[in-house]
Amino acid sequence: xxxxxxxxxxxxxxxxxxxxxxxxxxxxxxxxxxxxxxxxxxxxxxxxxxxxxxxxxxxxxxxxxxxxxxxxxxxxxxxxxxxxxxxxxxxxxx
Amino acid sequence: xxxxxxxxxxxxxxxxxxxxxxxxxxxxxxxxxxxxxxxxxxxxxxxxxxxxxxxxxxxxxxxxxxxxxxxxxxxxxxxxxxxxxxxxxxxxxxxxxxxxxxxxxxxxxxxxxxxxxxxxxxxxxxxxxxxxxxxxxxxxxxxxxxxxxxxxxxxxxxxxxxxxxxxxxxxxxxxxxxxxxxxxxxxxxxxxxxxxxxxxxxxxxxxxxxxxxxxxxxxxxxxxxxxxxxxxxxxxxxxxxxxxxxxxxxxxxxxxxxxxxxxxxxxxxxxxxxxxxxxxxxxxxxxxxxxxxxxxxxxxxxxxxxxxxxxxxxxxxxxxxxxxxxxxxxxxxxxxxxxxxxxxxxxxxxxxxxxxxxxxxxxxxxxxxxxxxxxxxxxxxxxxxxxxxxxxxxxxxxxxxxxxxxxxxxxxxxxx
Numbered sequence: 001x002x003x004x005x006x007x008x009x010x011x012x013x014x015x016x017x018x019x020x021x022x023x024x025x026x027x028x029x030x031x032x033x034x035x036x037x038x039x040x041x042x043x044x045x046x047x048x049x050x051x052x053x054x055x056x057x058x059x060x061x062x063x064x065x066x067x068x069x070x071x072x073x074x075x076x077x078x079x080x081x082x083x084x085x086x087x088x089x090x091x092x093x094x
Numbered sequence: 095x096x097x098x099x100x101x102x103x104x105x106x107x108x109x110x111x112x113x114x115x116x117x118x119x120x121x122x123x124x125x126x127x128x129x130x131x132x133x134x135x136x137x138x139x140x141x142x143x144x145x146x147x148x149x150x151x152x153x154x155x156x157x158x159x160x161x162x163x164x165x166x167x168x169x170x171x172x173x174x175x176x177x178x179x180x181x182x183x184x185x186x187x188x189x190x191x192x193x194x195x196x197x198x199x200x201x202x203x204x205x206x207x208x209x210x211x212x213x214x215x216x217x218x219x220x221x222x223x224x225x226x227x228x229x230x231x232x233x234x235x236x237x238x239x240x241x242x243x244x245x246x247x248x249x250x251x252x253x254x255x256x257x258x259x260x261x262x263x264x265x266x267x268x269x270x271x272x273x274x275x276x277x278x279x280x281x282x283x284x285x286x287x288x289x290x291x292x293x294x295x296x297x298x299x300x301x302x303x304x305x306x307x308x309x310x311x312x313x314x315x316x317x318x319x320x321x322x323x324x325x326x327x328x329x330x331x332x333x334x335x336x337x338x339x340x341x342x343x344x345x346x347x348x349x350x351x352x353x354x355x356x357x358x359x360x361x362x363x364x365x366x367x368x369x370x371x372x373x374x375x376x377x378x379x380x381x382x383x384x385x386x387x388x389x390x391x392x393x394x395x396x397x398x399x400x401x402x403x404x405x406x407x408x409x410x411x412x413x414x415x416x417x418x419x420x421x422x423x424x425x426x427x428x429x430x431x432x433x434x435x436x437x438x439x440x441x442x443x444x445x446x447x448x449x450x451x452x453x454x455x456x457x458x459x460x461x462x463x464x465x466x467x468x469x470x471x472x473x474x475x476x477x478x479x480x481x482x483x484x485x486x487x488x489x490x491x492x493x494x495x496x497x498x499x500x501x502x503x504x505x506x507x508x509x510x
Contacts, residue, residue: 001401014403018393018508020347034493040505041345041436041492045334047396054393070348071396 004078007060015058022051022065022084047071053081097201116281117288122295125321126154128475129313131300131336132329133157135166135276135461136453138283138294139468140328140475142200145290147469148476153292154322156315158299162280165330168398168430169461170353170375170387172366174211174271175236178227181486181498182439187236188483189466190270196465202282205275205380212241212249212265214370214415224266231268239267250367254417260371273366273377273385279464303340303450310340310449326451326475328467331396331431333454340447344454345436345492347507350395350429351387351458352404356422358382363416372411376419384422386412390432390458392508399429432458438510439498442471443480443489451475452489457510 001013021043027035050070056062063081068074079087095101095114105112128144130137133155144150173193175186192199193206215221228238242264247255255262284294295317302314303325312321327336331348359382366377376386388408391400405427413420435441435455440463445452453471456463470484480488486498492505503509 012403013393013401014406020506020508021394037493038343042343043334043345043347043436045344045347045394047332047335047348050394052394068393070394073395073397073401 001073001075003054003064003066003075005056005059005062005064006078006080007062008056011056011059015056016054017057019053019055019063022053049076116285117294120293120295122154122156122293122298122315122317122320125312126293127152127322128154128324128326129320129322130155130326130328131313132327133161133284133294133296134164134328134330135280135283135464136330136456136467136471137328138280138287139464140326140453140471141292141294141468142283142287142290143468143472144476145287145292147472150476151291153287154295154320155287155292156295156298156300156313156320158297160296161284161294162277165430165432165460166280166464167277168353168428169276170377170385171273171276171379171461172211172271172375172377173206173274173462174268174366175462176211176213176227176231176238176266176268176271177500178230179498179500182500183230183234183236184483185466185470185487186462187231187234188469189463190236192465192469193274194270196282200282200286202278202285203275204278204282206272207274207380208270208272209365209377210249210267210269211271211366211368212246212267213368214246214253214262214265216260216263216370218263220370221263228266237268237270239269241265241267250363250365252363252416252418253367254415257414260414262370271366273379275380276461283464283468300336300339303447305340305447305450308446308448310447324449324451324475326453326471328453328471330433330454330456330460333433333452337452340445340450342445342447342452346454347394347434348396349390349393349432349434349508350397350400351390351432352400352408352427352429353385353387354405354408354427355379355425356384357425359384359422367415369411369415372407372414374408374411374415376412376416383425384419390434390508396431397429398431432456434507434510436492436505436507437497437499438501438503438507440467440487441489442467442474442484442487444474445489
C-alpha cells in the first residue's frame with residue numbers, strides 16, 4: 001500500500017502508523033458519559049470507504065487523514081489532518 | 095455413521111466407496127426455534143451444543159459460503175489457556191478441558207496434539223509479568239511451568255537463546271496447550287450437529303433481520319426469509335456489517351491478520367514457541383510445514399489478504415528467534431479478518447434487540463476458544479443466562495467501565 005503524503009510524496013505504508021477512525025470526534029468536555037463512551041469505544045467499521053488517521057512516523061511526522069477502501073485497499077485521498085479540520089470547520093465538501 | 099475401527103475395516107473391504115456424507119445438504123425450512131448465523135468454528139460449535147447440551151431440536155445454521163472457509167480454516171491452529179485476567183482465564187481453562195475430550199465427544203479426529211506452548215521472556219520485568227500470569231493460570235485450574243534458560247534449551251534447542259540483542263532468560267510453558275487440525279474442528283462440529291438434527295444451510299447469506307418493535311422475528315436470506323424467535327450472530331470479521339442490519343452500534347473494528355506456512359521439513363520443532371520481543375509464534379504441522387504468524391497489519395480491512403511490510407516484519411522476528419529458519423522457503427500466506435474488540439477480549443451477550451444474541455470480538459484468539467465459545471453461547475441462547483465462565487464477556491462492559499484489557503493497551507484495537 002502506497003500512501004501519497006502531501007509533504008513527502010508516495011511512501012510505503014510501513015513508514016506510517018495507523019491511528020484509526022478519523023470520524024470519531026472528541027466530544028465537548030461537558031457532553032456527558034454516553035457521548036464519551038461512543039467516542040472511545042463505538043466504531044462504524046465500514047466495509048468500503050473509510051476515513052482514517054495515519055501518522056507519518058518515519059517521515060515528516062505529520063498526521064494525515066487518508067480516505068481508503070477497506071476491501072480493496074485503494075486510497076482515494078490523502079490530506080493533512082489540519083486541512084481536514086479546516087474543511088470541516090468551513091462546512092466545505094470533502 | 096459412527097466412525098470406528100469396524101466401519102473402517104468394512105469400508106476398506108468395499109474400497110472406501112460407501113462412506114456417507116458427513117452432513118446433509120438441506121434447504122431451509124420456513125421456521126426454526128433458533129437460527130445461528132455463521133458457519134465458522136464458533137457457529138458450528140454453538141449449533142452442536144444447542145442440540146447436545148440443551149436438547150434443542152429445531153436449530154438452523156446459515157452460512158453465506160461453505161462452512162470452514164473463513165477464519166476457522168485460516169488460523170495457526172494454536173490451542174492454549176494462558177491468560178491472566180479473572181474475566182478470561184476461567185473461560186479459556188474451560189475451553190482447554192473441552193478440547194481434551196473433543197475427539198471422543200465428536201467421534202472425529204481433530205488431531206488435537208498437546209505438544210506444549212512456550213512464551214519466551216527476555217528481561218526481568220517480562221519474567222515477573224509471566225510469573226504473575228503463570229500463578230493466575232494455576233489458580234484457575236490450567237497448567238503453567240516456569241522454565242529457565244536451560245529449560246528452554248532442553249525443550250526447544252533450535253531457539254537462539256544467546257541472541258546478542260535479545261538473549262532469552264526463560265519461558266512460561268503450558269504443557270497441556272498445543273495445536274489441532276483446524277479444518278477437522280469445523281467438519282467434526284458440523285457432522286456432530288448434523289447428527290443431532292441441526293440443519294446446516296450453506297450458500298445462504300443473511301441480508302437483513304426481521305425486527306418488529308425491538309423483537310427479532312427471523313432473518314432475511316438469499317434463500318428467502320426464515321423465521322425464528324432467537325437468532326445468534328457468530329460471524330467474526332463481518333460482525334459490524336451484520337450488526338448494522340440490526341441497528342447495533344458495536345465496539346468492533348475489522349482487521350487483517352496474516353499467517354504463513356513453509357515447505358515441509360523433517361521433524362524440527364515439537365512444541366509451539368512464541369517470541370517475547372517481536373510478535374511471532376511458530377509450530378510445525380504434522381505434514382512438516384512451519385506454521386507461523388505475527389501481528390495484525392494494523393489498519394481496518396475486510397480484505398482476506400495483507401500487505402508486504404507485515405510479511406517482512408514477521409519473517410524478521412522469526413529469523414531472530416530461530417536463525418536456521420532463514421533458509422526455509424515460505425510456501426503460502428493468507429489473511430483472515432479479525433473482529434478486534436476495543437479491549438482485546440470477546441463478547442458473548444444479548445443485544446438491545448430482544449431475541450438477538452451476539453458472539454464476537456475474538457481478536458486473533460478465536461480458534462482456541464471454539465468449543466467454549468459454542469458451549470457458552472449455546473447456554474446463553476437456550477437459558478437466557480450467561481454461562482458462569484463467560485459472565486464478564488458482556489457487550490455493555492465498555493459503557494460501564496469493566497473492560498477486560500489483557501494487554502493494557504486501551505481502546506486501540508490495532509495494538510492488542
